[in-house]
């Protein structure tokens with residue numbers, strides 16, 4: 044969708060801001076450009092909508108060489124969001140959002156209708172905020188209006204230059220999450236500039252890590268974090284990249300352990316036997332549809348003379364996650380519930396129990412996922428030396 048071919052930009056004073064850059068962004072893909080200040084991110088972005096012309100090389104949009112497209116026509120195909128937002132202070136939120144439809148000569152009513160729809164989409168109730176002026180909004184709300192305005196003419200491409208850079212970290216995270224949800228709906232081709240590696244990792248389908256005017260690595264967040272291509276990238280992503288990688292690595296079925304399983308209506312005697320035969324200290328308890336109910340500790344079944352069913356002794360299990368949730372969330376859930384394991388369920392089948400994730404298996408999953416990415420094979424096929432299970436003492 045967007046293709047850079049050997050693009051170089053030298054400014055009049057001799058500064059080479061971008062040096063022989065080649066990359067491609069697929070349709071519907073969100074690519075983050077990340078790097079320190081002054082490395083050429085904004086220059087890259089502004090060449091796409093011809094606010095800056097390259098010195099050498101070509102840029103193609105949907106196969107068309109953009110140097111042959113009239114800049115005004117070109118910009119209609121490209122939404123542009125910047126940190127300073129640039130809302131017109133004397134226009135209302137609704138009017139600001141309808142700017143582009145207005146410029147495109149849409150009928151006033153249609154433009155306002157579209158603007159209201161978009162304000163809704165970015166989480167601003169048009170009946171509350173539509174008639175306000177930009178100064179009557181918080182920083183986060185202004186950024187949302189900026190995003191709504193960029194989407195107004197439904198351009199296939201969005202350029203976003205540090206759009207959430209000016210708001211505090213809490214609001215920024217909220218805007219990022221909202222934007223991800225929005226992007227899942229609108230599926231634009233997005234180039235997103237940031238100097239914040241956390242943001243780049245959270246948002247990007249792929250990330251381009253910039254050195255001085257050049258891309259040092261262009262890959263998925265998990266690969267950049269797990270296998271930095273150069274010492275520069277390793278340094279840039281930080282010493283805690285293993286921890287960061289937890290947030291972009293999903294739980295897979297091959298990561299799970301299979302503990303003994305009993306059902307609510309099983310007799311205690313059956314449960315006792317199953318625990319004993321597997322030498323386990325607890326079993327997972329499922330309901331009649333094989334959905335997670337909870338767990339039962341071995342001591343509840345230890346009395347061989349005990350009568351009744353598992354149901355009376357089962358404990359509810361709050362520490363569970365759907366398959367595909369990030370490992371970081373698994374770790375957080377373990378800590379939150381002070382749990383030595385969490386249950387993993389299948390969201391698709393309304394909660395069927397799939398297995399459990401333990402801290403040792405979580406660590407293993409992370410190590411295997413790094414190897415899997417490095418060798419481009421499924422994680423399930425990677426063997427690592429397993430961490431010996433620590434036998435309970437006493």
Ligand SMILES: Nc1ncnc2c1ncn2[C@@H]1O[C@H](COP(=O)(O)OP(=O)(O)O)[C@@H](O)[C@H]1O
Pocket residue numbers: 054055056058059060078079080081082083084085086087
């Ligand atoms: N108009 C300009 N004239 C000369 N140098 C510029 C101009 N704009 C940017 N630069 C320089 O080009 C380099 C890249 O700038 P920029 O693309 O804005 O970086 P970033 O967005 O990554 O912070 C910097 O060294 C900057 O000082």
Ligand SMILES: [Mg+2]
Pocket residue numbers: 084085086
């Ligand atoms: Mg910049």
